Amino acid sequence: MKLPALILGGAFKKQGLLNSNIERHSRPNHKDLNEKYFRPSKLPALNKRNLSYSIGEKDSIQIELPKQFMLTPRDTIINYFSILREAAHLSDNIAGGCGTVGMATLPYPVVYNFLTIEYQKRVNYKNFFNSFRNIGHINLVKLKRVRNGKEKWEYFAEIETIEGSLKGLTYFAYYYSFITIIRENDVYKIDDLHFYGEDFLCAPYHGWSHDAEAVVDIKYGNWCKLVSRRYPTVQNGYVKNIFFKGTDGNDYLFIFFELTNGTDIEIAQYRRGLDGGWIEIKIDPEKCLEPVQ
Numbered sequence: 001m002k003l004p005a006l007i008l009g010g011a012f013k014k015q016g017l018l019n020s021n022i023e024r025h026s027r028p029n030h031k032d033l034n035e036k037y038f039r040p041s042k043l044p045a046l047n048k049r050n051l052s053y054s055i056g057e058k059d060s061i062q063i064e065l066p067k068q069f070m071l072t073p074r075d076t077i078i079n080y081f082s083i084l085r086e087a088a089h090l091s092d093n094i095a096g097g098c099g100t101v102g103m104a105t106l107p108y109p110v111v112y113n114f115l116t117i118e119y120q121k122r123v124n125y126k127n128f129f130n131s132f133r134n135i136g137h138i139n140l141v142k143l144k145r146v147r148n149g150k151e152k153w154e155y156f157a158e159i160e161t162i163e164g165s166l167k168g169l170t171y172f173a174y175y176y177s178f179i180t181i182i183r184e185n186d187v188y189k190i191d192d193l194h195f196y197g198e199d200f201l202c203a204p205y206h207g208w209s210h211d212a213e214a215v216v217d218i219k220y221g222n223w224c225k226l227v228s229r230r231y232p233t234v235q236n237g238y239v240k241n242i243f244f245k246g247t248d249g250n251d252y253l254f255i256f257f258e259l260t261n262g263t264d265i266e267i268a269q270y271r272r273g274l275d276g277g278w279i280e281i282k283i284d285p286e287k288c289l290e291p292v293q
Helices: 033-037 073-084 107-114 117-122 125-130 212-223 285-289
Strands: 010-014 135-148 152-163 171-184 187-197 227-230 234-236 239-246 251-258 264-272 278-281
Touching (some): 073 135, 073 152, 073 171, 107 125, 117 187, 135 264, 212 227, 212 239, 212 251, 212 285
Parallel strands (some): 010 187
Antiparallel strands (some): 152 171, 234 239, 239 251, 251 264, 264 278
8 A cells, every 4th residue: 555745754735725726706805914924923833831751772763752741632642842942854855053053863763763653554654764865943833622532532733844945054944743642551652644724825826715705705605695684703813713604504613724934724613502412414515516407
């Protein structure tokens, strides 16, 4: 089985916002594109914990980590990126820093032990290590739980990296991620990682699918004929809650997260139940465009 492309220890995927239906509608009119799309993150780093650990024997990747590093799903993620923060895997022909950068490659075998046994079977250490090539620094700038199950937990994360280049300079790059955590041997470990690269030049010039309100109006309103009345967006930091009354009489809540590059990604859909609580649902708007058989 062919392995997917890897970056930062996880599967690398292209941010899938554009599609063949975008040209059916004009994009939203943003008054200040420079402010919305071209500004980098000003959020403080979350992965600033100073953790003491032993790297074990030379070239060993089996390192016994303190259990307190992985006592909760959130601790596991923050501690994983705290150790990775000063890691650097810069090739000889890639510019980055002036001599040794941070802890160099020492942290990689340590963080490999944050992964479950099954994940290590899917991604061996060599591929894991090489997935960090040309990355010299990592800041975790956003972290939010998106699903809480009995056996697995899913988190959204966004990271800011400093990467080397062939141009004799370093540059910032941003990725958002979905991280799956499960319980293994009385601690919480990472069972899956997916990273999506952020493009800072796509949204300002093309389409409407980067804008949460437009997505609800067009995909779920125009395509699916579901939106009767959309209420004003309730935004708390990078979390955008969009409420609307459905044409079926139900109340709906769609949650989006705003990325550093200014685009909104859909995280969850809910419909209000008979008891007043929110029930998670999954509507595929693409199916609304399929011809009726």
